Amino acid sequence: MKTKTIIEQTMKTTFFLCGMLTIVITFGIAVYMVISGIPAIREIGLSDFLFGQVWNPTGAEPQFGILPFILTSVYATLGAIAIGVPIGLATAIFLAKVAPPKVAAAVNTAVELLAGIPSVVYGFVGMIVLVPLVMNVFNLRNGATLFSAILVLSIMILPGIINVSRTALAAVPREYEEASYALGATKVETICKVSVPAAKSGIAAGIVLGIGRAVGETMAVILVAGNVANMPELFGSVRSLTMAIAGEMSYATGFHRNVLFSIGLVLFVFILLINLTLNLILKRGGAKR
Amino acid sequence: MNIIRTKDLSLFYGSFQALRDINLNIPEREITALIGPSGCGKSTFLRTLNRMNDLIPGVKITGQITCHGEDIYAHGTDPIALRKQVGMVFQKPNPFPMSIFDNIAYGPKLHESLSKPDMADLVERSLRGAALWDEVKDRLKKSALSLSGGQQQRLCIARALSVSPDVLLMDEPTSALDPASTMKIEELMGRLKQNYTVVIVTHNMQQAARISDRTAFFLTGDLVETGRTDEVFSMPRDKRTEDYITGRFG
Numbered sequence A: 001m002k003t004k005t006i007i008e009q010t011m012k013t014t015f016f017l018c019g020m021l022t023i024v025i026t027f028g029i030a031v032y033m034v035i036s037g038i039p040a041i042r043e044i045g046l047s048d049f050l051f052g053q054v055w056n057p058t059g060a061e062p063q064f065g066i067l068p069f070i071l072t073s074v075y076a077t078l079g080a081i082a083i084g085v086p087i088g089l090a091t092a093i094f095l096a097k098v099a100p101p102k103v104a105a106a107v108n109t110a111v112e113l114l115a116g117i118p119s120v121v122y123g124f125v126g127m128i129v130l131v132p133l134v135m136n137v138f139n140l141r142n143g144a145t146l147f148s149a150i151l152v153l154s155i156m157i158l159p160g161i162i163n164v165s166r167t168a169l170a171a172v173p174r175e176y177e178e179a180s181y182a183l184g185a186t187k188v189e190t191i192c193k194v195s196v197p198a199a200k201s202g203i204a205a206g207i208v209l210g211i212g213r214a215v216g217e218t219m220a221v222i223l224v225a226g227n228v229a230n231m232p233e234l235f236g237s238v239r240s241l242t243m244a245i246a247g248e249m250s251y252a253t254g255f256h257r258n259v260l261f262s263i264g265l266v267l268f269v270f271i272l273l274i275n276l277t278l279n280l281i282l283k284r285g286g287a288k289r
Numbered sequence B: 001m002n003i004i005r006t007k008d009l010s011l012f013y014g015s016f017q018a019l020r021d022i023n024l025n026i027p028e029r030e031i032t033a034l035i036g037p038s039g040c041g042k043s044t045f046l047r048t049l050n051r052m053n054d055l056i057p058g059v060k061i062t063g064q065i066t067c068h069g070e071d072i073y074a075h076g077t078d079p080i081a082l083r084k085q086v087g088m089v090f091q092k093p094n095p096f097p098m099s100i101f102d103n104i105a106y107g108p109k110l111h112e113s114l115s116k117p118d119m120a121d122l123v124e125r126s127l128r129g130a131a132l133w134d135e136v137k138d139r140l141k142k143s144a145l146s147l148s149g150g151q152q153q154r155l156c157i158a159r160a161l162s163v164s165p166d167v168l169l170m171d172e173p174t175s176a177l178d179p180a181s182t183m184k185i186e187e188l189m190g191r192l193k194q195n196y197t198v199v200i201v202t203h204n205m206q207q208a209a210r211i212s213d214r215t216a217f218f219l220t221g222d223l224v225e226t227g228r229t230d231e232v233f234s235m236p237r238d239k240r241t242e243d244y245i246t247g248r249f250g
């Protein structure tokens, strides 16, 4: 009896400590980012930092404008969403509502595999196959462009969007769909007018998740985006927030290094906002039921 | 006048036979009640009448069903047109997660494009037809899920009426409702039969006796007995029917 309560207590404490640990780590990282990111922003000035168009950290008169990086991250993400969401949603609908079980299982396996591929492999394949292709098709001097990054990112966000949307679609009560059929709706009408709207908060969650993935992706884009600190153009080489940090951290020193932390802070705020949106969506979806 | 006739209708779920040689005529503008113990095939039979079983993989149907004299399973028959003609109300109220108005407008919008005032008219008529208009006329834009269970079920009836069917199939429409809501729906059915043919599945013998004109008793996939409700209940021809309605089994 007594040993039992001791084990019980020890386990409870262990769970509690582990739970606390995640909070402490997250909080610690947040505090660290703020402390090491703020000073450089102070010195440069927030608007010069966020809206400056020139990034030249090693010049005689260094300039630290990160607008090119911010816009690149935003455009790359929007582009990836524009391509990835329709394809992902259509695939999810196919898997949840149309495909015979065997076909669905096969497609599922492929999707899971896609999710498991390390991002450096996406980047590598993109660099070897996609970049030359883009160069030839669009007749460019260099195929490592924002466009290539968008293509790679849109494939990378597919599995997340597919999985989350499919789950949401599969959870739509069968009764809704039956009611629709009983009124003389076709399958397509039922899916578009009943199933998808009923699953919309889940689908939105999948999209936001995709946005988070695209904003945070580093390795794959480094290999296909060209890594030049230009204001972004669709067929020009670009550098995103994540690329700026990863690319320069290895050699940056002094103030330059501090600015990289400031970029990290900006990224951190981005992700924070995205996650807040996600929570909001999920909560609203949950409240309705 | 019989609006629906079935001839030697059998239905299989895979290799399991759920209906066996059913011959049943359903007269126009009357209420036909389907009774029988759980699992005897009442819902299955009901769903063959508007081809809802088409949606279940592995279902095989033999025999014939005619509606207005036309074979509804004949090659080239359009199940969409059939379902518009033969509406359905389910056991659990299942309004769409949309506004009350949109729930009713959903069906008509599938089949025709109406002007705004025409649509508003149609919505009002359908809601009046289901005796719900007075309770919801001030909150048409509110979510249908905010209604009570009984109101939701009447909304589902209104939704079925919105596409002007001839026949209404109801699968235990009051089994999820409280007695007061059940009363309302029974009253409503009495009025509906002036314009519609109603086929209702019910487990409630009093309900069947109260509202229906004809009763069909099913048992393990067979149609055991059918006739005028007062006759079936007062002097059943089959011993099994008598046992069932007197509550000796089922």
Ligand SMILES: Nc1ncnc2c1ncn2[C@@H]1O[C@H](COP(=O)(O)OP(=O)(O)OP(=O)(O)O)[C@@H](O)[C@H]1O
Residues within 6 Å of the ligand: B013, B016, B018, B036, B037, B038, B039, B040, B041, B042, B043, B044, B045, B056
């Ligand atoms: N989709 C299905 N696949 C396989 N068998 C089914 C399916 N639906 C029903 N059945 C079987 O067919 C038989 C008749 O079922 P049905 O739902 O028609 O019964 P019911 O008379 O409506 O019963 P209840 O009163 O409980 O609603 C049952 O034995 C049931 O297990």
Ligand SMILES: [Mg+2]
Residues within 6 Å of the ligand: B042, B043, B044, B171
């Ligand atoms: Mg049933």
